[in-house]
Amino acid sequence: MQCDEVQELIYLEAAGAEDAAARSVIRDHLAKGCVICQAALAEATAAAAQLPLNLPPCPPSESVKKELMRRIKTATPLSQSERTSATPEPKRMPRKLLLWPLVISTSLAAAMFLVAILSLQANENLSREHLKDLTALASLQKSFLRDTARLSQLSHQMHDAVAMEKRKILSLETKLAAAESLKAMIGSPALEMASLHGSSPMRTAWGRVMWNDKMKMWKLCVFNMPHLPNSKTYEVWMITSGGKKMPAGLFNTDYKTQSALVTPAVPPNKHEMAEIAVTIEPAGGSPQPTGAILLAGHIG
Numbered sequence: 675m676q677c678d679e680v681q682e683l684i685y686l687e688a689a690g691a692e693d694a695a696a697r698s699v700i701r702d703h704l705a706k707g708c709v710i711c712q713a714a715l716a717e718a719t720a721a722a723a724q725l726p727l728n729l730p731p732c733p734p735s736e737s738v739k740k741e742l743m744r745r746i747k748t749a750t751p752l753s754q755s756e757r758t759s760a761t762p763e764p765k766r767m768p769r770k771l772l773l774w775p776l777v778i779s780t781s782l783a784a785a786m787f788l789v790a791i792l793s794l795q796a797n798e799n800l801s802r803e804h805l806k807d808l809t810a811l812a813s814l815q816k817s818f819l820r821d822t823a824r825l826s827q828l829s830h831q832m833h834d835a836v837a838m839e840k841r842k843i844l845s846l847e848t849k850l851a852a853a854e855s856l857k858a859m860i861g862s863p864a865l866e867m868a869s870l871h872g873s874s875p876m877r878t879a880w881g882r883v884m885w886n887d888k889m890k891m892w893k894l895c896v897f898n899m900p901h902l903p904n905s906k907t908y909e910v911w912m913i914t915s916g917g918k919k920m921p922a923g924l925f926n927t928d929y930k931t932q933s934a935l936v937t938p939a940v941p942p943n944k945h946e947m948a949e950i951a952v953t954i955e956p957a958g959g960s961p962q963p964t965g966a967i968l969l970a971g972h973i974g
């Protein structure tokens with residue numbers, strides 16, 4: 675028998691043919707010392723040992739199962755009749771070769787099944803990764819929105835704080851400007867002053883009026899005058915030498931100090947003024963005094 679024929683038998687045996695005659699042929703051939711077929715046997719044995727390890731356990735498909743059963747049914751009677759016949763060797767080889775398509779188709783089915791399983795697993799892994807990414811993205815989006823809202827809130831708070839500080843600065847600037855102009859008015863040699871005295875029912879009240887013709891500034895300080903309720907107001911009057919009373923501004927005193935610093939609205943014909951006086955009037959003031967004069971001083 676030729677080496678390639680022996681090797682075919684070797685591969686069939688390795689694939690599980692289990693034929694005693696084939697084994698005997700192989701044994702006899704190898705006993706002659708053919709190193710090529712010995713190597714083929716070693717290779718086939720190793721490959722057969724590795725095959726089940728490389729393939730995942732998988733049930734064959736229904737069509738493969740049916741085909742296998744059909745071949746077993748058709749092959750078995752032939753095999754038995756062949757075994758009882760007198761000429762064993764030449765007739766058995768083609769029968770063993772019939773197993774090749776079955777081995778190949780089963781291996782192919784297993785490989786295709788494996789590929790399908792692997793691609794399914796790969797798809798599943800990809801989907802899982804995608805889902806993970808989407809979840810991370812949603813979480814990032816949520817935290818971004820939270821940060822944006824917080825930032826907006828902080829920005830509003832900052833804006834309010836800045837606006838408040840600006841108002842404070844403006845108020846301080848106004849006070850500073852008033853204090854500086856008062857300082858300039860009092861420090862000037864053009865300053866003139868007159869005292870005001872209280873009369874019944876506010877005898878302890880007193881005041882001082884200052885003016886600076888150069889700077890066109892007037893200031894009136896009053897003391898010992900009780901703080902008025904909201905329904906009433908103090909009103910300043912400029913009185914001419916002819917007795918004409920002109921309204922020159924409204925004020926209330928501080929609740930605690932019972933005093934006030936007032937800037938009277940002095941009419942332009944200031945030189946005609948002879949007296950400055952204070953009365954109590956209804957809230958909003960009156961065009962002419964309705965109450966008694968409580969505080970008065972000569973400025974003529």
Ligand SMILES: [Zn+2]
Nearest residue numbers: 677708710711
């Ligand atoms: Zn050989």
